[in-house]
Amino acid sequence: MSLSGRGSLAHQLWSHPHLHDGAAMVPQARPLAVARHAALALRTAWSLAAEDPALFAVQVARRLPRPVAGRLARGLRACGPTGSTPRIVGCWLAGWRDEARDEIAVRAARGRLGRVVGEVAVELDALDPATRLPATTAARAAWRRGDLTVAVATAPAGSTLRRRLRDELRLLARDEVPNEGRSRKLVPRPELRPSAENLGRGGRLTVLHLLVNSVPTTASGYALRSHAVLRAQRGAGIDAVATTRLGYPVNVGLVTGRDLDVVDQVPYHRLVRWSAPGLPSGRLEAQVVATTDLAVRCGAGAVHATTPFTNGLVAQRVAARLGLPWVYEVRGLLEDTWAASFPTPAARRAASASQRHALARAREAELAAAADHVVVLGTTVRDSLVARGVPAERITVVPNAVDDALLTCDTDPATARARLGLGACGPAGGDTDGFWVGTVGSLVDYEGVGTLLDAVTILRAQGVDVRVAVVGDGVARPELVRRAAALGEAAVLPGRVPAAQAVTWYQALDVFVVPRRDTAVTRTVVPLKPMQAMALRRPVVASDLPALREVVGDPGAGLMVPPDDADALAGALAALAADPDRVARLGAAGRRFAATRTWSAVGQAYRALYERLYAPADPTPGEGLAA
Numbered sequence: 001m002s003l004s005g006r007g008s009l010a011h012q013l014w015s016h017p018h019l020h021d022g023a024a025m026v027p028q029a030r031p032l033a034v035a036r037h038a039a040l041a042l043r044t045a046w047s048l049a050a051e052d053p054a055l056f057a058v059q060v061a062r063r064l065p066r067p068v069a070g071r072l073a074r075g076l077r078a079c080g081p082t083g084s085t086p087r088i089v090g091c092w093l094a095g096w097r098d099e100a101r102d103e104i105a106v107r108a109a110r111g112r113l114g115r116v117v118g119e120v121a122v123e124l125d126a127l128d129p130a131t132r133l134p135a136t137t138a139a140r141a142a143w144r145r146g147d148l149t150v151a152v153a154t155a156p157a158g159s160t161l162r163r164r165l166r167d168e169l170r171l172l173a174r175d176e177v178p179n180e181g182r183s184r185k186l187v188p189r190p191e192l193r194p195s196a197e198n199l200g201r202g203g204r205l206t207v208l209h210l211l212v213n214s215v216p217t218t219a220s221g222y223a224l225r226s227h228a229v230l231r232a233q234r235g236a237g238i239d240a241v242a243t244t245r246l247g248y249p250v251n252v253g254l255v256t257g258r259d260l261d262v263v264d265q266v267p268y269h270r271l272v273r274w275s276a277p278g279l280p281s282g283r284l285e286a287q288v289v290a291t292t293d294l295a296v297r298c299g300a301g302a303v304h305a306t307t308p309f310t311n312g313l314v315a316q317r318v319a320a321r322l323g324l325p326w327v328y329e330v331r332g333l334l335e336d337t338w339a340a341s342f343p344t345p346a347a348r349r350a351a352s353a354s355q356r357h358a359l360a361r362a363r364e365a366e367l368a369a370a371a372d373h374v375v376v377l378g379t380t381v382r383d384s385l386v387a388r389g390v391p392a393e394r395i396t397v398v399p400n401a402v403d404d405a406l407l408t409c410d411t412d413p414a415t416a417r418a419r420l421g422l423g424a425c426g427p428a429g430g431d432t433d434g435f436w437v438g439t440v441g442s443l444v445d446y447e448g449v450g451t452l453l454d455a456v457t458i459l460r461a462q463g464v465d466v467r468v469a470v471v472g473d474g475v476a477r478p479e480l481v482r483r484a485a486a487l488g489e490a491a492v493l494p495g496r497v498p499a500a501q502a503v504t505w506y507q508a509l510d511v512f513v514v515p516r517r518d519t520a521v522t523r524t525v526v527p528l529k530p531m532q533a534m535a536l537r538r539p540v541v542a543s544d545l546p547a548l549r550e551v552v553g554d555p556g557a558g559l560m561v562p563p564d565d566a567d568a569l570a571g572a573l574a575a576l577a578a579d580p581d582r583v584a585r586l587g588a589a590g591r592r593f594a595a596t597r598t599w600s601a602v603g604q605a606y607r608a609l610y611e612r613l614y615a616p617a618d619p620t621p622g623e624g625l626a627a
Contacts, residue, residue, distance in 0.1 A: 033258045033259045034255075034256055034258070036273070036274055037255050037256065037257050037272050038255045038256075039274050039275070040247060040250045040272055040273065040274060041250050041255040043274075043276075044247075044250070044276070047278070051161070052136060053115075054115035054116045054118075054119050054137075055119050055140075057116060058116065058120060061089070061093060062123075063252075063253045064093075069093045072093060073089075073091070073092075073093035074090070074094070076089050076090030076093065077090035077091060077094070078090075082103060082106055083106035083107040083109075084107075085117055087103055088100055088103045088104055088117050089116065089117075091103055092120050092123070094478055095475065096478060096479065097343070097479060098479065100120065101124055101126040104117065104121050104124070108131050112133075113131060113133065113137075115137065118133050118137035118141075119140070122141045122144055124343075125144065125145075125342055125343055127141050135154060135155065135156050136155065136156065138154050139151045139152075139155035139156075139165065140161075143165060143356075145347075145350065145351065145354065146350075146351050146354025146355055146356035146357055147355060147356075148165070148169045148172070148355050148359070149169070149355060151165050152166045152169055160278070163278075163279065164278070164279060167279040167280050167281050168280045170281070171280055171313075172309075172356075172359045172360060172363055173359055173363075174363065204237055205301045205302065205610055206238075206239040206240075206241060206298055206300050206301055206302075207233065207238055207239070207240050207241070207300065207301065207302045207304050207610065208242075208243065208294065208295050208298060208300040208302070208303050209226070209230060209242040209243070209304045209305075209306075210242075210245075210291065210303065210305040210306065210311050210314055210315050211223075211243070211244050211268075211306060211311075212245050212248075212308070213245070213252070214226055214227065214242060214244050215227045215263050215268075216261060216263055217248075217249040217252065217254055217257070217261075218249075218252065219496070219499075220442065221441065221442060221527070221529075224528070225331070225400060225528060226242070226306065227263065227264070227266065228403075228602075229398075229599075229602065230242055230266045231264055231266060231599065232401075232599040232600065232602045232603030232606070233606050233607070234265065235603045236600075236603030236604050236606065236607045238603070238610065239298075241267050241300070242266065243268070243269040243270070243291060244268065244269075244270060245271070245311070246271045246272075246276060246286055246287040247271070247272060247273075248270065248271075248272075249270065257270060257272070258270070269294055271287060271290045273286070284313060288314050288317045288318060288321075291314055291318050292317075292318045292321050295322055295324070296322070300322070301324065302324055302326065302327065302610055302613060303315045303318055303319045303326040303327070304327045304329065305327070305329065306328075306329045306330075306331055307328075307330050307331050307332065307334055307364065308334050308364070309363045309366075309367050312328050312364075312367035312368075312370075312371070313367065315328065315371075316370060316371070319372075325372040325373070325613040325614075326372055327371060327373045327374070327375060327609070327610075327613075328367055328368055328371035328374050328375070329374075329375040330368060330374060330375070330376050330377075330381055330385065331377060332381065332521060332524065332525040333361070333364070333381065333384060333520070333521065333524055333525070334364065335360035335361050335364070336521040337525075338356070338357070338360070339351035339352045339357060339519070339520060339521070340445075340446045340517075340521040340522070341446075343445070348519065352520065361388075365385065369388075369390050369391075372613055373395075373396065373612070374390060374394055374395045375396055375397075376395060376396075376397055376398075377397070377398070377399050377400060377525070377526050378397065378524075378525075378526035378547055378550055379550060380523065380524040380525075380526070380546045380550065381524050382395050382397055384524060398602055398606065399526060399551075399597055399602075400528040400597070401531065401597040401598050401601065401602045402531050402534075402594050402597065402598055402599065403535075403598070403599055404600055406503070406532065406535035406536055406594070407535055407591065407594065409503065409507070409536055410537065411504075411507045412507075413436060413507065413509060413510050415507075416507035416508040417436065417508045419508075420501075420504055420505065420508055422436070422469070422492065422508060435464070435466045435467070435510050435511075435573075435576075435577040436466075436467050436468070436469060436508060436509050436510050437452070437456065437468055437469075437509060437510065437511045437512075437513050437573055438452075438468050438470055438492075438512070439452065439471070439512065439513050439514065440471040440472055440502060440505055440506060440529055440532075441471075441472045441529045442472055442473070442474045443470070443473060443474035443475070443476040443477040444476050445475075445476050445517070446516060446517045446519050446521060446522055447474075447476070447515070447516055448515040448516050448517040448563065449470055449476065449480055449515060450476075450479075451515045451517075451563075451564055451565070451566050451569060452468065452470070452513050452515045452569065453470075453480065453483050453487070453491065454566035454569075455567075455569040455570040455573060456468045456487060456490070456491070456570075456573075457486065457487060458566060459573060459574055459577075460487065460490060464577060466490075466573060466574075466577060467491070467492075468490065468492070469491075469492045469493075469494075469505065469508065469509065470484070470492070471495075471497055471502070471505045472495070472496060473495050473496045477493065477495070480493060481493055503536070506532060506533055506536050506538060509533070510538075510577075511538065511539055511540070511541055511573060511583070512530065512533035512538045512539070512541075513540070513542070513569070513573075514527065514529065514530050514540060514542040514543065514548060514552070515541075515543055515563070515569060516543045516545060516548065516563060517543070517563055517564055518545060518563040522543070522545050522547065523545050523547060524546070524547055525547055526548075526551055527548075530542060530548070530551055530557075530558075531594055533590070534552075534557050534558075534590030534591060534593060534594040535590070535591060537587035537588065537590065537591050538587055539557065539558045539559070539583050539586035539587050539590060540552045540590065541558055541559045541560075541561060541572045541573060541576070542558060542560055542561070543561060544560035544563065548560070555589060555590070555592075555593035556586070557589045557590035557593055558590065559572045559575075
């Protein structure tokens with residue numbers, strides 16, 4: 001789901017000279033900012049190309065626009081025999097990950113992979129441990145599978161790669177840390193820390209949010225949650241201001257950005273310098289300095305960081321330097337998200353038992369325990385942090401929520417499908433009949449969308465007129481498009497759609513499906529998308545996992561099925577297709593539950609949380625919006 005397709009360009013043409021006045025944005029030229037962003041991009045590209053041309057080529061290929069990558073992929077696949085470098089790179093660029101792994105296996109049987117193929121193999125987790133690799137590629141492969149100490153030892157002695165990996169390991173293992181524990185805690189200016197009494201009388205608190213990425217450049221679930229939270233806080237009388245990690249958005253390929261984006265009156269400050277330190281610890285310290293300066297300039301009274309731990313480290317140090325409280329928002333257990341990215345169960349188990357997983361788990365728990373308060377999205381993550389030693393009374397659950405306006409949207413599925421032109425795509429030829437199921441969101445392997453396609457295939461073979469829409473983009477989409485081809489016009493995969501159109505896609509479905517696979521991350525992280533479907537009165541069929549049971553099964557808003565079980569999913573969908581009354585009852589239950597979780601209520605929950613930070617005499621824990 002995207003805010004407006006390629007619409008982020010529109011935001012790049014506008015800026016706002018003020019921070020909080022809410023005036024209309026006016027076009028302003030930002031030549032100095034553009035020059036700085038371009039200079040950083042050129043310096044970064046030059047250093048990467050000089051250090052490792054093969055890796056640089058792979059990284060550039062990853063960031064090609066999809067149409068360009070598609071044409072290049074077709075040409076490369078036609079250029080060589082099985083196992084050749086062009087065919088391997090072509091399959092990888094096309095998103096045919098399984099075919100690329102098969103080609104790499106053929107190449108590996110012949111001997112050395114070569115630099116470019118080796119780097120692609122690292123990207124795809126397609127390396128046999130016995131495969132001979134150049135030292136730099138072998139080091140990156142070890143790092144990727146979580147053997148961090150091995151990676152440092154494998155990298156060539158004296159190389160930039162070894163220095164960088166060693167520095168990153170020190171950050172993760174907490175061996176580093178320049179200035180940590182020695183930063184002088186300053187006495188804040190009185191105006192930086194308004195009292196709880198002043199807040200209660202309508203006083204405004206400025207909270208500086210530290211984010212990894214944000215709208216308008218990035219439209220991930222993380223960025224959309226962040227934007228919704230910031231809007232909700234501003235609606236609750238909090239001056240919410242955001243900044244993104246050092247070098248963003250240059251480090252994701254946007255070189256025409258500016259130092260300030262304002263979206264829906266939410267200011268996003270960019271920390272982009274003419275050049276960036278080469279080592280992770282240097283970049284972290286540079287971000288601390290820049291963020292401290294920004295916090296002083298905007299009069300921040302609190303600092304609020306989201307995971308990962310590097311964001312938490314910056315917030316911790318900025319808060320210590322300014323004598324401010326800081327909040328750590330744990331969006332998920334990111335070591336589990338990393339482990340879930342591996343392609344096979346055996347690889348995922350190995351990642352979960354790796355050095356990287358253990359260190360990241362400990363580091364995240366340490367930062368959560370050090371924060372003045374912790375925010376989580378659901379009870380599963382709260383319970384996990386409590387088990388790691390984070391005091392329960394310092395954790396507040398602030399779940400994903402929905403816009404209040406969605407609770408009054410009552411467009412029926414047939415009307416929504418007609419607006420999208422889906423009737424013309426249906427096998428019945430021009431009507432809007434059929435039972436439509438589907439999902440909206442990021443398309444990655446652990447979302448399990450392949451299971452949904454398999455379930456639809458089963459039902460259509462049984463003569464059930466069920467059709468499927470899968471809206472969104474991600475690394476899994478190319479393979480899903482290939483698998484959906486067998487369903488013909490009964491499957492629609494439009495890719496990313498404008499934000500204004502996303503609601504219509506939700507409404508076009510008779511049933512919303514969340515077919516997540518059973519991994520550590522899907523057991524703990526509560527997604528946003530089922531809440532939106534429930535607000536629109538759409539019943540949900542979801543994998544029976546703790547995080548999904550919390551928002552679907554327990555409120556009675558849908559049906560739970562075993563994960564990775566296409567037959568069970570097909571059975572649940574068939575039962576709903578045959579029972580319109582049950583569909584209506586589940587949809588009504590979902591809306592009732594969604595009405596208890598609105599972004600306006602979330603804004604008030606955050607306000608209450610910040611007020612507690614200024615009232616240490618009241619130790620009552622915050623329950624947020626979830627018991």
